[in-house]
Amino acid sequence: MDFWYFAGLFFLTFLSEDAAVLSGGFLASMDMMAGPPAFVACFLGIWAGDIGLYLIARHFGRPLVNRFWATSERTRQKLSRSEAWFRRHGLLALILCRIVPGTRLPTYLTAGFLRMAMPFYIAVTGILAAAWVAFSFWLVHLLGRAAPGLFQTIHQNAAWVGLLVLILSILISLRSMIAGWIRGLRCFRRLAQWEFWPAWIFYIPVALKYLALSLKYRGLNLPTCANPGMFTGGLIGESKFATLRDLQQTSPEWVAASFLIDEGSERIAKFETVLDCGELDFPLVLKPDVAQRGSGFKVVRSRAQALDYLASVPVSVVAQAYIPGPHEIGVFYYRFPDEPCGRIFAITEKIFPVIVGDGSRSVEELIRADQRAAILADTYLRRFHSQRDTVLSAGISLRLVEAGNHAQGCIFRDGMHIWSEQLEARIDEISRKVPGFFVGRYDLRFASLAELRDGRGFSILELNGASSEATSAYDAAKTLGEAYRLLFQQWEIVFAIADANRRLGHRPDSAACVFAEWRRYQARSLCHPHAD
Numbered sequence: 001m002d003f004w005y006f007a008g009l010f011f012l013t014f015l016s017e018d019a020a021v022l023s024g025g026f027l028a029s030m031d032m033m034a035g036p037p038a039f040v041a042c043f044l045g046i047w048a049g050d051i052g053l054y055l056i057a058r059h060f061g062r063p064l065v066n067r068f069w070a071t072s073e074r075t076r077q078k079l080s081r082s083e084a085w086f087r088r089h090g091l092l093a094l095i096l097c098r099i100v101p102g103t104r105l106p107t108y109l110t111a112g113f114l115r116m117a118m119p120f121y122i123a124v125t126g127i128l129a130a131a132w133v134a135f136s137f138w139l140v141h142l143l144g145r146a147a148p149g150l151f152q153t154i155h156q157n158a159a160w161v162g163l164l165v166l167i168l169s170i171l172i173s174l175r176s177m178i179a180g181w182i183r184g185l186r187c188f189r190r191l192a193q194w195e196f197w198p199a200w201i202f203y204i205p206v207a208l209k210y211l212a213l214s215l216k217y218r219g220l221n222l223p224t225c226a227n228p229g230m231f232t233g234g235l236i237g238e239s240k241f242a243t244l245r246d247l248q249q250t251s252p253e254w255v256a257a258s259f260l261i262d263e264g265s266e267r268i269a270k271f272e273t274v275l276d277c278g279e280l281d282f283p284l285v286l287k288p289d290v291a292q293r294g295s296g297f298k299v300v301r302s303r304a305q306a307l308d309y310l311a312s313v314p315v316s317v318v319a320q321a322y323i324p325g326p327h328e329i330g331v332f333y334y335r336f337p338d339e340p341c342g343r344i345f346a347i348t349e350k351i352f353p354v355i356v357g358d359g360s361r362s363v364e365e366l367i368r369a370d371q372r373a374a375i376l377a378d379t380y381l382r383r384f385h386s387q388r389d390t391v392l393s394a395g396i397s398l399r400l401v402e403a404g405n406h407a408q409g410c411i412f413r414d415g416m417h418i419w420s421e422q423l424e425a426r427i428d429e430i431s432r433k434v435p436g437f438f439v440g441r442y443d444l445r446f447a448s449l450a451e452l453r454d455g456r457g458f459s460i461l462e463l464n465g466a467s468s469e470a471t472s473a474y475d476a477a478k479t480l481g482e483a484y485r486l487l488f489q490q491w492e493i494v495f496a497i498a499d500a501n502r503r504l505g506h507r508p509d510s511a512a513c514v515f516a517e518w519r520r521y522q523a524r525s526l527c528h529p530h531a532d
Contacts, residue, residue, distance in 0.1 A: 009023060017042075025137045050108055050129060054109075054116075057108070057111070090121075093107055094107065209484075213491060213495045221509060222508050224498070224508040226495075227438055229435040233498065235467045241318050244460075246435060247460060251433055258319070259319045261310065263315060282303070285300075285320040288315055288317060293406075294407060294410075297405070309529070312529065326447070328446075333428070335428070337438060343424060344419060346471075355367060356398075357393050357396040363387050363390050363391075408531045413477070441463070443463075445461060
């Protein structure tokens with residue numbers, strides 16, 4: 001059987017290298033084929049293809065060019081200069097083409113055409129092919145360790161294996177999107193730090209885990225009944241204000257004052273009324289009522305800024321009291337429907353990065369000089385576009401982000417050291433009063449850590465439902481495997497709670513409804529401004 005698998009993987013590399021290495025990794029992880037033969041089959045197939053392209057260009061392409069086009073002295077000089085350039089930069093070109101999709105074919109043909117030294121070419125492409133196959137196999141193996149039972153579930157549903165391999169192959173083939181943010185040394189640093197990977201790459205294993213849980217619990221849309229009191233269970237399209245209103249009605253002393261500014265022609269008048277009645281004062285927060293990952297979050301410090309925001313953002317907006325903190329945490333909580341008390345699953349400590357002026361460098365120069373801020377320089381410089389050339393006086397600090405969201409540049413750390421029995425009891429008390437709420441994440445701001453641990457002295461900014469995350473997974477001190485394990489456990493909890501609610505008679509929303517809400521959000525989020 002291994003011989004046929006070996007031959008299949010070897011020849012599959014000529015059609016799709018990614019499909020071959022992923023298939024080999026899956027076969028090895030499920031013990032359907034020994035790991036070394038699977039590795040060798042993929043490696044030899046890729047290496048043979050690389051050498052074949054070189055030989056074709058060297059022995060057929062160059063003679064044709066010499067015969068029909070390279071008759072003039074000028075053309076021969078151009079070819080000579082090209083060969084000299086490739087001798088100097090050929091190694092870098094071979095390395096980059098292994099990373100950047102769509103460039104291997106022209107690069108390998110060019111290497112042959114420009115007569116790169118054959119022993120050097122064979123050695124380098126062999127090393128790169130082996131490294132690429134090893135990395136791909138390691139990734140599949142890592143997922144097997146990080147998600148116990150994932151591959152067993154897939155094996156038990158063998159009909160889905162081919163589909164999952166195909167989906168993953170397609171997603172990886174889209175990695176050309178990486179080219180948009182691989183720019184110089186800063187972007188290589190971003191590649192090395194997984195917390196800054198593009199979401200579409202990072203969430204591939206999480207999506208596979210979600211699919212596996214969907215098979216286990218027989219429902220792709222099951223999480224929509226994890227919180228029967230929330231629209232779609234808090235998976236997509238839920239109103240921030242609707243949840244805040246429930247909290248204000250049941251636990252008003254713990255919630256930041258919040259008001260909904262609806263769509264329509266009367267929204268400015270309603271906002272003015274809230275201000276005139278003294279229910280809010282500047283500074284205050286404005287944010288879209290339906291938003292994800294901190295999108296559209298703004299701290300406004302004057303009436304003019306607020307009116308400009310409302311004029312440019314036509315969707316429903318939440319106006320909320322600005323809580324200076326200065327500290328913020330995210331608390332991921334859950335309770336099963338048959339349990340009297342819930343518990344805290346994870347706490348995220350949020351750190352708001354700052355730059356400090358030296359009297360000589362501009363805001364942009366300070367951002368690019370900071371080792372971490374430089375990785376997110378595009379995000380920060382969009383935010384401070386009008387100040388990028390401003391020189392900060394010595395000792396003057398500038399806070400780079402106000403929204404406690406990783407996508408907006410906030411730093412996340414594992415905050416379970418903050419946990420206390422009193423805090424867990426308080427969060428549980430608040431949660432049990434919210435109708436139909438069982439799992440999600442609170443965003444809290446507070447001034448005193450001692451008071452917080454005592455279960456007091458905090459304000460709730462938001463409560464998110466089924467799609468919220470245990471964001472402490474993004475702590476850079478965690479390994480990639482630890483991050484995935486935490487997120488996998490979180491989704492296991494969400495599915496298990498949703499299944500318990502389904503047994504109690506709650507019905508999940510249809511997949512069509514979820515997809516429609518996702519499309520609606522994507523369209524309406526186009527008007528969201530850059531977040532603070």
